[in-house]
Amino acid sequence: MIKTKYDVIGVMSGTSLDGIDLAYISFIKNDNWNFKIIHAKTISYPEHWVKKLKHLTGFSQSELSKIDKDYTNYLAQIINQFIQKHQITSIDAVCSHGHTALHQPQNGITKQIGNLPQLATLVKQTVVCDFRVQDVEFGGQGAPLVPIGDKLLFNKYDWCLNLGGFANISAEINNNRIAFDICPVNIVLNKYVENLGLNYDDKGNIAKSGKLNIQLLNKLNSLSFYSQIPPKSLGLEWVEQKIFPLINSCNINTEDILHTFIKHIAFQITNIINQTEKTSVLTTGGGVFNVFLIDEIQKLTDNQIVIPSNKIIEFKEALIFGFLGVLKLRGETNCLKSVTGALKDHSSGKIFSFNTSK
Structure with missing residues (x-):
C-alpha cells in the first residue's frame, strides 16, 4: 500500500569496517520527501568479525556461504538489540545493505553477505535488502546507490561527497544525476595505521606528522582508474591488486604512507569538485573527522566544504538505504541508470516478509 509516512530502520556496513550503522527514521512524502532520524547508533565489530570481513575475497564459495549465514544471524542480533533498546514499535521495514564480499561488476558479479531471507524471520519484520544485484544484472556497476537519496533528500547542495572506505560523489549535471567512486579512503588509511597498533588515525594527526613521498604520490595519481x-566503482579487490602492492613497493614508514595517501585523496577529490566554481559540497562519512584530510581538501579548492550535523555525517548512508527500501516498497525508482550505467532506471532490492520467509 502506498502511504505518505514510513518508519524504517536503515542498516549499513561499509568497507572501512568501523561497524554496523543503524538508524531509525521517519520519512514523510508531501510535495517533497522529508525525514527525521529518531535514533541512530554504530555498533563496532568484534575482532573476529573484523578479521573475517577483511579477507572475504580469499574465501571459497562454500566458506563464503557459511559466513553469509553466520553474518545474517549476527546482523539480526544487532538489529533486535537496537529495536529493544529504543522500544521501537512502529516499523514498516528493516532496510539493509549487508556487507560487500565481492564486487566485480565488469564480470557481472556483486555479492553482499547478510541479505538472506532468514533475516526477516529472525527480526520478525519485513526486510528490504540486496540492492546491488539487480543493477549488475542490468549491466550496471551496482554502485553507487546513494545518489537517489542525494537527489531527493539533499538536493540543495551542488555536490554530495562521502568519505568512507571509498570516496564517492554525486551531482546533478545537465538534468541527470551522475555519481561514481573517486578513490579509496579509510580502507587504505586504516590498514596502514594498524602497523602502529591503532584502528584509525585520530584527526589525521599521524598522517600530518609524516612527509610527502612524491614518487609514491605520482604513481598513485597515475593509476588508470582515475582517467x-x-x-x-571500486571494490576491495582493486585495492588489493593496485594500491597495496604499489605502496608496499616504496618501502617507506607508516607516517609517510599516511601523509602521502591523504595528499592523493585530496588531489583526486578536488580534481572532481573543481570542475565547477563556487559550489557547495556536502561532505559526510567517517573521513570528515580526519581533520588533516579536510584541511588538505580545502587547501586545493575554493568551493564551500559543508560539514553537516554529526548524525548526518555518520548515518547518511544508513539513512539513504532506509530510503531506498521505502522507494522499493512503493515500487518507485531507487537506482539510476545515469549513475550506474545500467540499461534502465529501476526499483532494486528484494522484499522478504517474516511470515513467508523460510
Whole structure:
C-alpha cells in the first residue's frame, strides 16, 4: 500500500569496517520527501568479525556461504538489540545493505553477505535488502546507490561527497544525476595505521606528522582508474591488486604512507569538485573527522566544504538505504541508470516478509 509516512530502520556496513550503522527514521512524502532520524547508533565489530570481513575475497564459495549465514544471524542480533533498546514499535521495514564480499561488476558479479531471507524471520519484520544485484544484472556497476537519496533528500547542495572506505560523489549535471567512486579512503588509511597498533588515525594527526613521498604520490595519481569516464566503482579487490602492492613497493614508514595517501585523496577529490566554481559540497562519512584530510581538501579548492550535523555525517548512508527500501516498497525508482550505467532506471532490492520467509 502506498502511504505518505514510513518508519524504517536503515542498516549499513561499509568497507572501512568501523561497524554496523543503524538508524531509525521517519520519512514523510508531501510535495517533497522529508525525514527525521529518531535514533541512530554504530555498533563496532568484534575482532573476529573484523578479521573475517577483511579477507572475504580469499574465501571459497562454500566458506563464503557459511559466513553469509553466520553474518545474517549476527546482523539480526544487532538489529533486535537496537529495536529493544529504543522500544521501537512502529516499523514498516528493516532496510539493509549487508556487507560487500565481492564486487566485480565488469564480470557481472556483486555479492553482499547478510541479505538472506532468514533475516526477516529472525527480526520478525519485513526486510528490504540486496540492492546491488539487480543493477549488475542490468549491466550496471551496482554502485553507487546513494545518489537517489542525494537527489531527493539533499538536493540543495551542488555536490554530495562521502568519505568512507571509498570516496564517492554525486551531482546533478545537465538534468541527470551522475555519481561514481573517486578513490579509496579509510580502507587504505586504516590498514596502514594498524602497523602502529591503532584502528584509525585520530584527526589525521599521524598522517600530518609524516612527509610527502612524491614518487609514491605520482604513481598513485597515475593509476588508470582515475582517467576512466564514469560510471565507475571500486571494490576491495582493486585495492588489493593496485594500491597495496604499489605502496608496499616504496618501502617507506607508516607516517609517510599516511601523509602521502591523504595528499592523493585530496588531489583526486578536488580534481572532481573543481570542475565547477563556487559550489557547495556536502561532505559526510567517517573521513570528515580526519581533520588533516579536510584541511588538505580545502587547501586545493575554493568551493564551500559543508560539514553537516554529526548524525548526518555518520548515518547518511544508513539513512539513504532506509530510503531506498521505502522507494522499493512503493515500487518507485531507487537506482539510476545515469549513475550506474545500467540499461534502465529501476526499483532494486528484494522484499522478504517474516511470515513467508523460510
